[in-house]
Amino acid sequence: MMYDVTMRINNNMQVYKNKEEKKPIIKHDTKKQPHFTSETILKFNMHTGTHLDFPKHMIENGLLSTNFNPGTFVNRKVKVFELSHLNERIEVKDIEKFSILKDDIIFFKTKNSEYEYFLSDFIYLSSDAAKFLSDRQIFAVGIDALGIERKDPDHKTHKILMSSSIWIIEGLRLKGIKQKEYNLIATPLLVDNSDALPLTVLLYD
Numbered sequence: 001m002m003y004d005v006t007m008r009i010n011n012n013m014q015v016y017k018n019k020e021e022k023k024p025i026i027k028h029d030t031k032k033q034p035h036f037t038s039e040t041i042l043k044f045n046m047h048t049g050t051h052l053d054f055p056k057h058m059i060e061n062g063l064l065s066t067n068f069n070p071g072t073f074v075n076r077k078v079k080v081f082e083l084s085h086l087n088e089r090i091e092v093k094d095i096e097k098f099s100i101l102k103d104d105i106i107f108f109k110t111k112n113s114e115y116e117y118f119l120s121d122f123i124y125l126s127s128d129a130a131k132f133l134s135d136r137q138i139f140a141v142g143i144d145a146l147g148i149e150r151k152d153p154d155h156k157t158h159k160i161l162m163s164s165s166i167w168i169i170e171g172l173r174l175k176g177i178k179q180k181e182y183n184l185i186a187t188p189l190l191v192d193n194s195d196a197l198p199l200t201v202l203l204y205d
Helices: 127-135 156-163
Strands: 002-004 025-031 037-043 051-053 073-082 105-109 140-143 167-170 181-188 196-204
Touching: 073 196, 127 156, 156 167
Parallel strands: 073 105, 105 140, 140 167
Antiparallel strands: 002 196, 025 037, 051 167, 051 196, 073 181, 181 196
16 A cells, blocks of 8 residues: 655645745746647745755755755655654653664654644654654654744754754655554655755555
8 A cells, every 4th residue: 555645735735834935836837829838837945845854954064955866765664653642742752662773764643744734833853852863873754744843943953863864854744644664765856956855755565
């Protein structure tokens, strides 16, 4: 069974903090003469929808997307952990019960996945939990929110993970996905010199 956990890009999709300037613009350039043609034009922030953060997003001299290997998340294993009962943030006490090992890819499913609109009080990953994951040397962490932290001007969660070379995937859609290990295919739109890349993320049994 295949599960698409990607946020679809459209004019009415949720964007971070509902900011108008973050909404994608989709236009159709059509011509009827000498024959009908249509070309779709898309303008959007690279952090729109489901995407992979690069260190440059939060670290001045951080890595950009140039030369990123598109096979990085192809045919890997991912552990989905169910945390839909939480009402504020993911803390160490919420995840220390799970089997989290070196080089794991972890997706956190929260109540965020139940809503197609942006939640101002979305569930996020605490900096202490980020340090917990960093100490275990995981490979990547994903969350079903458009930010892995909330209301932190210092962006500690991002920086802890990025400084430990842990990839961050934001904007997952995990409604209906059960807690277990899946096979993973996540492929990016390859754009050089960017601090994020849009992803298509598929899980399969």
